[in-house]
Amino acid sequence: MKKNQTNLGIYIHLPFCATICPYCDFYKIPYDFHLEKKYIKALIEEIEFTSTEGYIIDTIYFGGGTPSISARYLPQIMSSLKTFHNISTTAEISCEANPCSLNDYTINFIKESGINRISIGIQSFDQNNLKSLGRTHTNDTVISAISNVRKFGINNISIDILIGSPSQNISHINTYMEYIKEINPQHLSAYILQVEKNTPFNNPAIIKSIPNDDKIYEIYITTVGSLDKLGLSQYEISNFSKPRFKSKHNLKYWSGKEYIGFGVSSHSFFMGSRYKNILDISGYMSSPLQNKIITDSSPNSLHEYIIFRLRLVTGIKISRINSYIKNFEKFYIHLENLKHSKLINKFDLIISLTPKGFLISNQIINSILKFIE
Amino acid sequence: MDFNRNNIRNFCIIAHIDHGKSTLADRILELTSAVKTRDMSEQLLDNMDIERERGITIKARAVHLKYNAKNGIEYTFNLIDTPGHVDFNYEVSRSLAACEGAILVVDASQGIEAQTLANTYLALEHDLEIIPIINKIDLPSADPDRVCKEVEDIIGIDASDAPRVSAKMGINIDQILEQLVEKLPPPIGNDDLPLRALIFDSYYDAYKGVVVYIRVIDGQVKVGDTITMMQTGKVFSIVELGYMCATDTISTDILHSGEVGFISASIRHIGDTKVGDTVTSTQNPAKESLPGYKAVNPMVFSGIYPIDGSRYIDLRDALEKLQLNDASLTFDPETSIALGFGFRCGFLGLLHMEIIQERIEREYNIDIITTAPSVIYKITLTSGKTIFVDNPTNYPTLDKISLAEEPVVNASILSPSEYVGNIMDLCQDRRGIFKDMSYIDDTRVEIKYVLPLNEIVYDFFDVLKSRTKGYASFDYELKGYAPSKLIKLDILLNGDIVDALSFIVHEEKSYARGRRIAEKLKEHIPRQMFEVPIQATIGGKIIARETVKAMRKDVLAKCYGGDITRKKKLLEKQKEGKKKMRQLGSVEVPQEAFMSVLKLD
DSSP states (O other), X not given: OOTXXXXXXXXXXXXXXXXXXXXXXXXXXXOOHHHXXXXXXXXXXXXXXXXXXXXXXXXXXXXXXXXXXXXXXXXXXXXXXXXXXXEEEEEEEEXXXXXXXXXXXXXXXXXXXXXXXXXXXXXXXXXXXXXXXXXXXXXXXXXXXXXXXXXXXXXXXXXXEEESOTTOOHHHHHHHHHHHHHHOOSEEEEEEOOOOTTSTTOSHHHHHHSOOHHHHHHHHHHHHHHHHHTTOEEEETTEEESTTOSOHHXXXXXXXXXXXXXXXXXXXXXXXXXXXXOSOHHHHHHOTTSOEEEEESSOOHHHHHHHHHTTBTTOEEHHHHGGGBXXXXXXXXXXXXXXXXXXXXXXXXXXXXXXXXXXXXXXXXXXXXXXXX | OOOOGGGEEEEEEEEOTTSSHHHHHHHHHHHTTOSOGXXXXXXXXXXXXXXXXXXXXXXXXXXXXXXXXXXXXEXXXXXXXXOOSGGGHHHHHHHHHTOSEEEEEEETTTBOOHHHHHHHXXXXXXXXXXXXXXXXXXXXXXXXXXXXXXXXXXXXXXXXXXXXXXXXXXXXXXXXXXHHHHHSOOOOOOTTSOOEEEEEEEEEETTTEXXXXXXXXXXXXXXXXXXXXXXXXXXXXXXXXXXXXXXXXXXXXXXXXXXXXXXXXXXXXXXXXXXXXXXXXXXXXOSSOXXXXXXXXXXXXXXXXXXXXXXXXXXXXXXXXXXXXXXXXXXXEEEETTTEEEEEEEESSHHHHHHHHHHHHHHSOOOEEEOOOBOOXXXXXXXXXXXXXXXXXXXXXXXXXXXXXXXXXXXXXXXXXXXXHHHHHXXXXXXXXXXXXXXXXXXXXXXXXXXXXXXXXXXXXXHHHHHTTTOOEEEEEEEEEEEOOEEEEXXXXXXXXXXXXXXXXXXXGHHHHHHHHHHHHHHHSOOOSSOEEXXXXXXXXXXXXXEEOOOOOOOOOXXXXXXXXXXXXXHHHHHHHHHTEEEETTEEEEHHHHHHTTOOO
């Protein structure tokens, strides 16, 4: 191995979904057999003609959409990745999946392609709740899908749940925990539902049914505590894991490491610049090699360090920012105030947010950035 | 062209807000071919945006027009526009003094309003010939016969041949123009007398300096003449004379007595050209100045601060520029512990204050915070000394005061009689002393009260309107000072006094006011990282307390798939939002919070 080789993550976007969830704001397309075929062709072209020379790929992440719905193409995509990029033998290779499309047929392809981590979108363990989220699976589907995945020898399993879904309350969380205990995943993401403008969820009746900020606070804090008891400790605002099972790929986003995205709407942080691929599938397919648009050619690394590292429980090193602080005395008074309000942990060498602090991390991040210029 | 005084008509238009003055002026401009239709933007006379939006005229304007009458003679019309709001009473009186007649516009369904009545009386005092016209006859609710009778009954002028018009639809406007020719007297004047010209308005032009609108009463004035302003004693040499037309100006060498026009004389400061002052010849000065000059004094004061402290100099520049066109605006630097460096500004009234605020924000793009408006209190100290206080921060402690007095006004309210109860409740609540009530006709009353000025500077007019479904109208003039039990109320945020929120209030109302302000602030201060206690205190004693709870949850971005742009946008957006807020200690207070305490009902 050459000395100067650095690690790189690869993100691959597979946008097709069997049903469109009414809260989802990501780039997705209702499943279409012919479009899928054309898209995969373009995607493979992008993978094969984009050079990552000098890098070792240590993480690959298939996101969507619903990548499990396009499972039969995964071996082909992986084989072109392996042919044209330097994939580490120990790479973490994750794939998102919908419980409804995890069956012997699809898992077989997933396994065959070399994927060793599966992230399953469950969102809720309450049937009414699931219905309001437009999810078609049941808890039985989930349990059998997961045992199926394990049967195929994939033992690194992550599940997604949503906090703040319509009518959610603390008693739901208790139910969730019983199921999570039973599933015993290695990793869990608990995202807070955010109603986005261009989604069907952006309507007054739905917004009214969503727990208010005080309720969400209660649910979130309870969730963090309960997951900890199940051995899933928090390592980021929304992410929890068993020891040694943090998502290596997602950690790259938060710790300023490089990654490259393939496919429509994917993002990259590569050779010092941030890029995004265009948000339109036909535009993407017509020229898969010419759609990376620079969004930031010289990201402010100090700002990004503060913005993204504060998402992690490990926080930021005071020594890293010290020399940029404008008014030291006021800064420390501010930190004392934050600590006093239990928004940050006791600080000496690092500043890190408490769960209470995570929930208002934007406020805290901006209040810290104010001291830096 | 020979000058013929007999073919001049100088007139103004008196109308209540919304009764169609500006629309009528536009129609007159069209019919006198002063404006080609393609130059017409709606309502030419009001050429400030704010005026157009609010449908009011803030400052007087004069327009020089030519009209070919049915008798075959071409007449010169000088239409002098007048402000329609109570804050600008004095300016109105000076505009009237420049005219021989006035068109009285009355709404065909709403009839006469207090403001119109006040200005009509003012016009009659100046011996102006009044031409009543009934406007908006196109409305279904129009009742011109009733309104004509009202004009005759209330004002006592003949309205039998009053033109019935619709300015909006352009109906019967020619009748008005003919009546101007027939009924208005031409100006009387004598070019041989020493020059006396009345200043009725002025504005600042970036190239010419201050341009002064005048009506020549006696004598004549020529380009090159040296002139003296009789009040200020300033001397200038005339560079240009001319007439203001609707879309441009016409230069002339001479202005004769009876004419209306403008003077440009390299005048730098608008304060040198006071409205109501007399312009005379320096070589051959008049013995006496024209009657009626009055120094205009601001009645309402408030602090104006930039939200972004670094824009203090920009704010000063903006105020200086605004003052160039508005001599009644005053400002002095002041400092607030909470808000930093700003200015104590004086205004003619609350509307004037709002207009200035809006212009600073719109025309100069400076976000500002305005402190609660205050009137000037007259305080006799125990030492025997008398002081005037226009800033609550400087209000002495009670032990140092032997007598506190506040300004009071004579207020007149016109309203349909069914709202008398509501109006009396309101005036009583505002510490009014009832003086008189008279029926104007079967359905309308005029109610007179003496009211403390500090009770009407906040929101009196708004509340009056809402309690009378918009029908009541209101006019006031300063009466003098009256003893009062006044105390200073302080507001604390997170334990610290915010001096910018302190204000003077009558003892009886202090508790209710304190509670209401605390509630209002709670509504308008957003939840933040820390809990924010709000307290209202009098002399250190807490009389009200509210708490803004700590923020529990932000909008969090997932950074899904490495999309970090969204997160950055969120942070940027939040930062932008914070720019609109003022940091007071650890508390961020939005502009609306400062404004909210002004409107408590």
